[in-house]
Structures are given as structure tokens and as C-alpha cells.
Amino acid sequence: MFDIATIAAGLGDAITPVNILFVILGVITGQFVGAVPGIGPVITMALAIPFTFALSPLTGIAFLVGINKGGLVGGAIPAILINTPGTPDAAATALDGYPLARKGKPLKAAKMALYSSVTGDTFSDIVLITVSPPLALVALMMGPIEIVCLLIFAFAVIAGLIGKSLAKGIIAAIFGLLCATVGLDPEHSSPRFIFGLPDLFDGLPITSVAIGMLAASEIFRRLAARRKKIAAAIAFDRNQPREDKRVSWAEYWGCRFTIARGAVIGTLLGAAPGIGTTAASFMSYASTKQTSTEPESFGKGNIHGIAATESANSAVMGANMIPMLTLGIPGSVSAALIIGALIIHGIQPGPLLFEQQARLIYGLFGAMIMANFCNFWIGLVGLRLWAFVIRAPESVIFPSAIVLCIAGVYLATGTLFGVAVLLVFAALGYAMTSLGFSTVIFIIAFFLGNRFELSLNQSLTLIDGDFLVMLDHPVALALLGLAALTAYWLSRKRQSANDSDN
Amino acid sequence: MLSLNRLTGAACALAGLCLLLVVIPDQVEAIEDSGIQPATVPRAIAWVLMVAGAFHAVFPTGDTPFDGREALRVVLYLAIVGTGVYLISEVGFVYVAPALVLTIMLVMGERRRSVLWTAALPVGVWAILEFLLERPLP
Numbered sequence: 001m002f003d004i005a006t007i008a009a010g011l012g013d014a015i016t017p018v019n020i021l022f023v024i025l026g027v028i029t030g031q032f033v034g035a036v037p038g039i040g041p042v043i044t045m046a047l048a049i050p051f052t053f054a055l056s057p058l059t060g061i062a063f064l065v066g067i068n069k070g071g072l073v074g075g076a077i078p079a080i081l082i083n084t085p086g087t088p089d090a091a092a093t094a095l096d097g098y099p100l101a102r103k104g105k106p107l108k109a110a111k112m113a114l115y116s117s118v119t120g121d122t123f124s125d126i127v128l129i130t131v132s133p134p135l136a137l138v139a140l141m142m143g144p145i146e147i148v149c150l151l152i153f154a155f156a157v158i159a160g161l162i163g164k165s166l167a168k169g170i171i172a173a174i175f176g177l178l179c180a181t182v183g184l185d186p187e188h189s190s191p192r193f194i195f196g197l198p199d200l201f202d203g204l205p206i207t208s209v210a211i212g213m214l215a216a217s218e219i220f221r222r223l224a225a226r227r228k229k230i231a232a233a234i235a236f237d238r239n240q241p242r243e244d245k246r247v248s249w250a251e252y253w254g255c256r257f258t259i260a261r262g263a264v265i266g267t268l269l270g271a272a273p274g275i276g277t278t279a280a281s282f283m284s285y286a287s288t289k290q291t292s293t294e295p296e297s298f299g300k301g302n303i304h305g306i307a308a309t310e311s312a313n314s315a316v317m318g319a320n321m322i323p324m325l326t327l328g329i330p331g332s333v334s335a336a337l338i339i340g341a342l343i344i345h346g347i348q349p350g351p352l353l354f355e356q357q358a359r360l361i362y363g364l365f366g367a368m369i370m371a372n373f374c375n376f377w378i379g380l381v382g383l384r385l386w387a388f389v390i391r392a393p394e395s396v397i398f399p400s401a402i403v404l405c406i407a408g409v410y411l412a413t414g415t416l417f418g419v420a421v422l423l424v425f426a427a428l429g430y431a432m433t434s435l436g437f438s439t440v441i442f443i444i445a446f447f448l449g450n451r452f453e454l455s456l457n458q459s460l461t462l463i464d465g466d467f468l469v470m471l472d473h474p475v476a477l478a479l480l481g482l483a484a485l486t487a488y489w490l491s492r493k494r495q496s497a498n499d500s501d502n
Numbered sequence: 503m504l505s506l507n508r509l510t511g512a513a514c515a516l517a518g519l520c521l522l523l524v525v526i527p528d529q530v531e532a533i534e535d536s537g538i539q540p541a542t543v544p545r546a547i548a549w550v551l552m553v554a555g556a557f558h559a560v561f562p563t564g565d566t567p568f569d570g571r572e573a574l575r576v577v578l579y580l581a582i583v584g585t586g587v588y589l590i591s592e593v594g595f596v597y598v599a600p601a602l603v604l605t606i607m608l609v610m611g612e613r614r615r616s617v618l619w620t621a622a623l624p625v626g627v628w629a630i631l632e633f634l635l636e637r638p639l640p
Contacts, residue, residue, distance in 0.1 A: 165564030170554040171514050178521075178547050185540035190531045192540055223610065224575035230612055395612035396620045399603040402583060403624045407595065411637050416591045423584055430576050434568045435510050457538050 010362025013058055014370060022055065022063040023367055027374040030070020031382055035078050041071025045337045049344065057345035058360060062367035064341055068334045069121060069371045072314045073379045076113040077386050080306070081106050082401045084215040089277040089313040091210045092285050095440060096298060096305030098218070103301050107245045107387055112303050113310045114379040115252055116259050120311030122372050123263035124270060124318030129365045132322045141475055142272045144458035149479035150272070151452045154279060156483040158286045158444050159490055166494075168437050175432075176442040179204055180449025187457040199417040207412040208421035209446055210278075213439045216405050216422060217429030223398050230395045247303075255307040258288050262311030269312075270319025270332075277316040277332070282444045284312035290490065318368065324349055325361060507562030514555030521548040582606060595639040599624035 013019075026048075033044045045064050052060030075090035080097030093113055100109040142150070159169070182193045183203030194200045262284035269280040288308035289298045298305050320335040328339070328349040339349050347357055354361060409422045429439050463469050470477060526548060530541040586602035604621035612618065631637045 165558070165562075167511065167554045167558035167561070168564050171551065171558065174547055174551045174554065178544070178551070181544050181547070185530075187538055188533050188540055190533060190540050192530045192544065193525070195529065220576045220579050221572070223579050223606070224572045230610065392620075393612070393617060395607045395610045395617060396623075398610075399606040400620070400623055402606065403599050403603055403627065406583075406587065406590070406599070407624075407627055407631065407639055410595075410639060411631070416587060416640060419587050423580060423587065427576075427580055430573075434566070434573065435506065436564045436566045453543050456543075460538055 006358050007362045010359040010364075011366040013359065013363040014062065014366025019059050019062050019367060020370065022059050023066040023371050024374050024378070026063040026066020027070035027371055027378050030067040030072075031074035031077075031375075031378060032070075033067075034071035034074020035386070041068050041074075042333050042337065044071070045334055049337065049341050052341055053344065057342070057347060058363045058367065060345065061338060061341055061364055062371070064338055065364070065368055066371045066374065068317060068338075069314075069368075069375050070378070072121065072317060073114055073117050073375050074382075076117065076310055077110060077383065078401075078404075079215075080109045080113060081386055082397055083218050084401050084405060085211065089281060089316075090309075091214045091278065091443065092281040092309040092313070092440075093306060094214055095285065095309070096300070096302050099299065100301030100303065100306070104240065105244045105301075107383060108247055108303070109301070109306055110383045110386070111247045111380075112251075112255070112306045114376065114383065115247060116255065116262070116307040116311040117314040118372055118376045118379075119259050120263040120266055120313075120315040121318060121375070122369070123260075123311075124267045124315040125365070125368050125372065127267050128318045128321050128325075128368075132326050143462075143473075144455040145462060145470070145473050146476045146479065147272070147455040148452065148459045149473075149476040149483070151448055151455065153479045153483040153486065154283050154448060155445075156486040156490070157283055157290070158441065159487065165436065169441055172432065172437045172439070172441040173445040175437075176445025176447075177449040177452075179209065179442075180446050181453065186450065186454035197417075199415060203450065204446075205409070205413045205418045205421055206447070208409050208418045209425050210443060211405055211409060212422040212425030213429035213432075213443055216402070216426035217433065217439070219398050219401050219405075220426055220430055221433070222394070230393050251303060255304055258304045258307045259311040261287060262308045263315040266312035266315025267319040270316035271322045277313040278447050279444070280316050281309040281313040282440070282447070284308040286444075290493070325353055328353075506566045506568060507564065508559050510566075511555050511558030511560070511562060515552050515559060516555070518548045518550075518552030518555055521551065578609070579606070582609065590640055596625060596628045599628070 029044060029048075030041050034041055045067050048064060048067060052063060055063065072089070075085060076093045076097065079085040079090040079094040080101050083094050083098040085091045085094055097109045097113060100106075155173075180203070182200055184190065184201055185192050191201060262281075265284045265287070266277070266280040269283070270277075285298075285305060285308045288304055289295050292298065292302075292304060294302070316332070317334070320332045321338070324335040324339055342349050347353070347360065405422060406419050409418045410416060412418065413421075432439050432442065522545065526541050526544050530544055532541065533539060582605055583602065586598055586605070589598040589602075600621050600623075603624060604618065607618060607621060628639055631639055
């Protein structure tokens with residue numbers, strides 16, 4: 001344990017004019033690059049690491065943390081305003097954010113995203129600061145068997161997104177899993193479904209698939225929808241009532257359970273390395289829809305949908321630092337980059353970090369909290385600037401959004417092959433929605449498929465035919481039990497919905 | 503639109519069968535002395551696809567908001583953008599992207615000169631990425 005003096009000194013180190021300046025600079029950079037599809041905070045952090053050489057360790061790390069946190073908010077802005085997620089994490093935010101913006105309430109949607117993002121992020125930071133060592137031990141218990149059971153639980157929760165047709169939901173999920181199998185198989189690294197294309201060895205690029213399915217397909221749909229007169233991309237009434245431009249305290253408070261659930265899901269998934277922010281946001285979205293009294297309003301601009309996804313994906317960021325700071329295991333690419341920066345500055349992350357560098361770690365915690373405040377205030381200013389952009393006619397917005405998608409996917413994948421994949425999945429996304437298949441279920445299955453197959457293969461090797469081994473994995477059994485309960489509850493809910501329809 | 507539902511169900515079942523009989527044997531290698539084959543998961547996927555597709559063909563449910571005319575226009579826009587992407591690979595982003603934006607604007611029916619000049623916006627995107635962020639575009 002550390003004395004209060006060390007904690008106070010660490011927090012005091014964080015609050016210096018230079019640190020505040022670099023946190024602000026990082027947040028502004030992060031929000032900007034997060035809003036440009038394909039660049040994202042990870043690439044920017046990688047580019048920024050060399051610049052931190054010239055800074056003190058705390059200032060450098062605070063700058064990187066600022067970029068990362070800014071990117072979380074920045075990614076949601078174009079997802080809501082032009083249905084083009086700046087980062088794959090924000091894909092789920094577009095599901096309700098964009099419909100709400102189209103209803104003429106883009107500022108309300110974006111502000112809800114900002115508030116829930118900052119709340120979820122702050123929650124996970126508090127968890128990181130207070131209970132990271134015990135949580136890291138739990139995270140360390142997450143072996144392949146537990147990961148498989150966790151993903152089975154995630155699939156059970158996400159099954160709640162299946163609409164009226166169970167068969168269509170299963171087909172959408174199966175297509176997603178099929179696309180996830182493209183590339184080298186996780187067990188033997190032998191190529192599957194390559195069709196002679198070397199670019200497919202690494203699998204289908206996630207950015208291309210996510211942006212193509214969710215954003216580009218919708219842009220093409222709106223381009224093709226025949227209109228007599230070209231209007232603004234989003235109807236903006238100049239005399240709009242104030243309540244349509246802001247999120248009232250009552251609305252924010254009404255989302256408290258949604259935000260709390262999202263923050264807990266994000267924190268738990270973030271503490272387990274490798275699950276990722278996208279899974280957290282979709283899982284939070286699915287569980288919020290299931291527990292809602294008006295599930296039919298989701299996908300049509302329900303403010304709870306935005307709160308659920310943004311609180312979850314932002315909570316992952318702080319939680320990713322738990323295994324990083326306590327065990328030296330990065331929970332994500334951005335956490336790995338921060339580890340890299342720490343090592344560059346001569347600091348070795350791991351179990352001894354809290355003993356050897358306690359003051360620096362508490363300084364980092366101070367910088368993280370400071371970055372949350374900056375994210376909030378800079379986000380509020382940034383939203384007003386973005387609101388000007390979407391007042392432009394759709395003949396400007398949609399072609400520009402397509403070019404942004406092309407540039408972003410090229411930057412993320414490094415080849416025009418990624419752009420070709422984007423177009424293929426835009427067409428597939430359009431076909432699927434036109435035929436009543438859920439693109440969201442497809443995307444979730446695609447995101448989780450690879451990880452699921454890898455962990456399943458590892459688990460089957462560990463179990464080696466003796467399923468009694470499972471008794472040595474209480475966490476896995478608990479997760480399986482939760483998955484069974486969720487599936488039972490969902491089937492009862494579906495049954496009662498069918499009964500009431502008849 | 504139940505017939506379209508039946509059709510998509512049958513197409514999915516057929517795709518599953520095709521996957522099982524043609525694509526997987528051709529595109530997935532078999533590994534000797536291995537309990538879990540690379541084809542295990544794809545085969546399971548193909549079976550589920552076949553069964554779910556057949557089920558959907560026989561007991562179709564759910565809406566199909568398909569609009570043939572709209573789909574044709576989507577194909578047109580996809581062709582325009584696809585051609586643009588090909589030309590970007592041949593000529594370069596900075597030259598082709600503004601022309602691509604302008605083409606889409608004109609196809610949408612935009613004729614106002616005060617709006618058409620915004621087709622030059624991709625040059626700004628290119629400049630930011632190329633010079634500010636040092637991330638080259640093709």
C-alpha cells in the first residue's frame with residue numbers, strides 16, 4: 001500500500017501547466033483524427049510516440065492518453081452525423097445516433113454520446129485507480145476456456161437483437177462467422193477461402209467490412225432514394241426548440257442504468273485482454289434493447305441506444321490499462337503502444353510498477369481524469385463546429401462521405417484492395433437490409449468469430465476429450481450458466497411476444 | 503413479399519450446400535495428424551447455413567423491404583464509385599477524387615454552381631493527410 005503523500009504527489013505532478021497543455025493537445029488531436037474514418041487514435045498514437053522522446057515520461061504518456069480518449073469521442077461524431085463511423089468502435093453508435101440525427105436532433109444525439117462516453121470512461125478510470133490489482137487477478141484467470149464461455153455468453157446476449165425471424169438472424173450470424181474464417185486458420189495457419197488473392201491471407205479487413213456494411217451501404221441507399229429536390233443531409237430547423245438541441249438532466253438521469261450497464265460491460269471486457277471495444281459496445285446495445293420496455297424503438301433514434309454503446313466502448317479504454325499496469329499485459333493495441341512508450345522512457349510495466357513507480361502511476365491516473373474533463377469541454381465545442389458541416393446539402397455530404405470512406409479505408413488497410421472489399425460489403429450490406437437480414441448481427445459475428453474459433457481450438461486441445469476438466473474452471477461454468485439463463489429468458493420473451501402478436 | 507423470402511431461404515440453403523461440396527474441399531487444406539481440422543468450423547457453418555436456409559424457405563418470416571428501382575440505382579452508384587477507385591489506382595487520388603465527387607453530384611441532380619465547387623474538397627483531404635499527417639494516399 002502507498003501512503004497518501006505518494007498519491008497526492010503523483011496527482012500533483014499531473015496538474016502542471018505543461019501536462020494540462022499536452023493533455024488538451026492530445027484530446028484535440030484525438031477528437032480530430034477519431035472523426036476522420038480510417039486514421040483513428042491508434043495510428044496517431046503510433047505516430048506520436050517518437051515526439052514523446054523530448055517530453056518527460058508523465059507528459060508524454062499523458063499526451064498519448066489524451067489522444068486515445070479524444071479518439072473515443074471523435075469516432076462517434078461522424079457516426080452520428082453522417083453515418084460514417086470514424087473508428088470501428090463507433091459502428092454501434094450509428095445504429096441509433098444517425099436515425100436520431102435524421103429526425104433533426106443531431107446535437108442531442110452527439111451530446112448524449114459525449115456525456116455517456118465521458119461517464120463510461122470516468123467509471124472505468126475509477127475502477128482502474130481503486131481496484132485494479134484484484135480485477136487484474138480475475139482477468140488473469142481468463143484462459144481460452146473462459147474466453148470461449150464468455151463469447152458464448154456474448155452470443156446469447158446478442159441473440160436478443162434477432163428480430164421477428166429467427167432463421168434470418170441465424171443466417172446473418174452464420175454469414176458473419178463465415179467471413180471471419182477467411183484468411184489463415186488460427187490453429188495451423190493454413191489458408192482458407194483465399195481464392196488466389198494474397199491480400200486475403202490476413203483475413204477480410206475489419207475496417208473495410210464494418211464501414212462497408214454499416215456506413216457505405218446506407219450512404220448508397222440514401223443516394224439511390226429518389227427525391228424531387230436536393231435537401232440538407234439532416235433537416236435542421238433554425239427555430240428548433242431548445243430541448244431538441246440538448247440533453248436535459250432528466251434525459252441523462254433516465255439513462256443512468258443504461259450507462260452504468262454499458263460501463264460495467266466495457267470495464268469487464270476491457271480488463272480481459274483481446275476482446276475489444278466493438279464487442280463491448282454491441283453487447284451493451286443488445287442487453288439494453290432486451291431490457292427496454294420499448295425495444296421496437298431501437299434503431300430508430302432511441303437515446304438509450306447511443307448511451308449504451310458509447311458508455312461501453314469508452315469504458316474499455318481505462319479497463320485495458322488494468323492488465324497493462326498490474327501485469328504488463330496490454331489489453332489492446334493502444335495499451336500496447338502506451339507500454340512501448342513507458343519502456344522507451346525506461347519504465348518496465350508489470351507487477352512491480354506500483355512499488356517502483358508509484359508516483360508516476362498516480363500522476364498518470366491524474367492525467368487520465370484530467371483528460372476526461374478536457375474531452376468533455378473540447379467535445380462540446382467540437383460538436384458545434386460539426387453541426388455546421390451537416391447543414392450542407394446531401395449532394396455535398398454523401399459524395400464527400402464516400403471519398404472519406406475510400407481515403408480512410410485505404411489508410412487503415414494500406415491497399416486499394418481494402419477499398420474494393422469496402423465496396424463489396426457495401427453492396428452486401430444493401431442486399432442484406434433490403435432482404436430483411438440484420439447487418440448488425442453479421443458484424444458482431446464477424447468481429448467475434450476469429451477470437452471464438454481460436455479460443456475454441458485452444459480449449460478443445462486443453463480439454464482433450466475429458467470434459468470433467470471444466471470443473472476446474474469455475475468462471476467458465478458461471479459464464480455458461482449465465483448464457484443458459486439468458487437464452488432461456490430470451491426464448492420466454494420471444495414466446496410471449498409471439499403470443500401477444502397472435 | 504413471401505416469395506422473395508422463400509427465394510432467399512432457398513439461395514442460402516444452396517450456398518451452404520455449395521460451400522460444403524465445392525468451396526470448402528477446394529479452398530481449405532486438410533492437415534494430417536490433427537484433431538481440429540481447418541475445415542471443421544467452415545463445415546459446421548455450411549451445415550447451419552443449409553438447415554437455416556431450408557427452414558426459412560419452408561417457413562418464411564420477416565419483412566423484405568426490397569425496391570427493384572432503388573437497387574438498380576445503387577448498382578449505378580456502385581459502378582461509378584468502383585470505376586473511380588480503379589482510376590484512383592491508375593491516376594491518383596488527388597486527380598480522380600474531385601472528379602468522382604463531381605460525377606456523383608451531377609448524377610444526383612445537383613446543378614447549382616455554388617454547390618458544385620465543393621467537389622474540390624477531396625484536395626483538402628489529400629493535403630491534410632499528405633502534408634499534415636504524412637500519410638500518403640495513392
